[in-house]
Structure formats: C-alpha cells, structure tokens
Amino acid sequence: GNMSFSDLCFSSVTMPKLLQNMQSQVPSISYAGCLTQLYFFMVFADMESFLLVVMAYDRYVAICFPLHYTTIMSTKVCASLLILLWMLTTSHALLHTLLMARLSFCEKNVILHFFCDITALLKLSCSDTYVNEMMMHILGGLISVIPFLFIVMSYVRIFFSILKFPSIQDIHKVFSTCGSHLSVVTLFYGTIFGLYLCPSGNNSTVKEIAMAMMYTVVTPM
DSSP, X not given: OHHHHHHHHHHHHHHHHHHHHHHOSSOOOOHHHHHHHHHHHHHHHHHHHHHHHHHHHHHHHHHHOGGGHHHHTOHHHHHHHHHHHHHHHHHHHHHHHHHHHTSOOOSOOXXXXXXXXXXXXXXXXXXXXXXXXXXXXXXXXXXXXXXXXXXXXXXXXXXXXXXXXXXHHHHHHHHHHHHHHHHHHHHHHHHHIIIIISOOTTOXXXXXXXXXXXXXXXXXX
16 A cells, blocks of 8 residues: 555655646746655655565565565554654655755756755765765665665575475465566666666766666556
8 A cells, every 4th residue: 555655655755747748839837846746756765675675585485484574564553664764765855955045046947857855966966975985875776775685685585485385376376476576676677787886977868868767657556
C-alpha cells in the first residue's frame, strides 16, 4: 500500500507540471513552486529506495524462513519500519531544500530539465555550492548505495537458499515472487547510479532527461 502511494505521488510531483508546460507557450515555475517540487520529489524518491529494501527483506524472509514469516514480518514490525522510513525521508528532503534555499540565483534561470532537479538547480546558482554538493554526494550515496547493498545481500541469501533444495518448482516460485521487484530495482538504481553517483561529463541534456524519465515515470508504472 505504501509502495503504491509512493509511486503515485512520485510521478505526480513532476508529470502534471510537465504536461502543463508542454501545452503552455511560456513554460515556467515559480521559485517557491520549484523548491516545493524539489522537496516532495526527494521525499518520494527516498521512500522508493527504502521501500525496495524492505520489500527485498520481506522476500528473503518469505523464501528462507516461511514458517516464521508471520512472526518476523508482523504488523507491528511493518508499522515501525514505515514510521522510521517516513521520518528519514522527510528529514533528508528538508535538509537539501533548506540548503538550496540559502543559495542565490542571479543568472538566466532556465532549468535544462523537465523538473527542479537538485543537480540542475546547482548549475544555475551563482553562490558557493560546495556544501550542497558535498551533502548531496555523502547523503545521496548513503541513501542509494547502502539500500542497494542490502538488496543484493538479500538476494544472495535467497540464491544460496535455493541451491540447498534445487527444484524447478522452487526456482519458478522464487522468480514469480521476486521477478517484478528485481526489474524495478534494476531500472531504479541503474538509472540513479548512472545519473547522480557516476556522472559523465559527456552526458547530454537529452540523455540526462531520458534517464530521469526512466526512474520517475517508467519505474513507478
């Protein structure tokens, strides 16, 4: 339920404004609207990352400890995890939004993107963006890399669990349980790592927008 809500909101943060700008003769967004969009974009992007980790752990428990599943993944545990995730995502997004709000934008404010992305905004600033960039790489790395490693660990354990009792039926069950989750993980983290953590100086604006479309629109769908 939280994943569906997060996906719906994640796309709704950017797509309605994009569609409006496509119809408008003068596509624009206000300064306050841009910061608001940045905040909610980061909240639901972070939530997407964290929920994928929890879902990977859920699949690990379901496959490796099926008899203890209802005890380990109880309603109380799930509720506690979700409260913790919402607190982390809102705090992280608020930090970056406040850091962005302290910057000055004194040049031609044309965002070469379809939404107020943090990297696109930093390129427009005429202030010192060192702190912003440092926090983006440190916290962004923690929120992206660590969850991804936990997902990999969960699937490695699932893989070794299957090897103990290899059968066509077990393999088919694992793929039916984990297939959609793995495809979303690949799309989401693949494009985010390529765009933010391993940026290339040769990346064109069109390529960056296409990669952003993959994790903001295609992955939630």
